[in-house]
Amino acid sequence: MPTIVVASPKxxxxxxxxATILGTELAHAGAAVTMLDCDPNKSLSLWAERAPLPPRIRVLSDVGEGELVRTIKRHDLDGEIVIVDLEGIASRLVSRAISQADLVITPMRATTLDATVGVRALQLIQEEEEALDRRIPHAVVFTMTRAIRSRQHSGIETSLRDQGVDLIEPSLMERTAFSALFEFGGNLRSMSAQGNMDAAIANAEGFARAVYARLATEDAS
Structure with missing residues (x-):
């Protein structure tokens, strides 16, 4: 089963x-999901401690550089979807995770700074492709977006598309429910209402479907 790496040097x-939205939505759809917390901030681990984990999800904490590849391969063989949440720097651990990925997702806010730094993740992927002599599918998803896009957002999006960068639609909007996941744990359906839950769930489902469609396309090719 596929390994999805969520990577950005910012x-x-x-x-x-x-990573949390994707994992919980895929699990809700029936997939078995193993999430690897490789971020020193341990956001996934903190989320997992807030409430009982949703069905079909497990979170492994403190996965370091030495055991990363072995851990990915062990759970990949178990027929699970593996999602790796990485530290926000360019490192050997990040490079190792990218080397194992069936899809790399780079979250990016629609600001000039995020776009400039986020492009470095795409450069890391290109370096791994050259080292491994294989294509590593990758895509960008805009995060914390608003219903009305700014000129800056539109300009960054146009620039990335002109460079041939795959952009995941829908983007992940700025929603109270998304940030509340790390306060309450669980998933968007199990926690108490936070803002417009129907809109948040629809946004999350659309994002997860778009990611799954990319994985299915790669499997078929």
Whole structure:
């Protein structure tokens, strides 16, 4: 089963939020999901401690560089979807995770700073592709977006598309429910209402479907 790596060299880009939303939505759809917390901030581990984990999800904490590849391969063989949440720097651990990925997702806020730093993740992927002599599918998802897009957002999106970067739609909007996951734990359906829950669930489902569609396309090719 596939390994999805969530990577960005910039902190605060929404890596852990994207990983948690993706993992909980895929599990809700019936997949078995193993989430590896490789971020020193331990956001996934903190989320997992807030409430009982949703069905079909397990979280492994403190997965370091030495055991990362072995851990990914062990759970990949078990037929699970593996989601790796990484530290917000360029490191050997990040490179090792990318080397094992069936899909790399780079969360990015629609700001010039995030786009400039986020592009470094795409450069890391390219370096791993050259070292391994294989293509590593990757895509960008905008995070903390708003219903009305700014000129800056539209300009960054156009620039990335012109460079051939795959952009996941829908983007992950700025929603109270998404940040509340790390306060209450569980998933969007189990925690108490936080803002417009129907809209948050629809956004999360759309994101997870878009990611799954990319995995299915790669399996078929």
């Amino acid at each position: 902190g605060g880009a929404g890596k852990s939020t994207a």
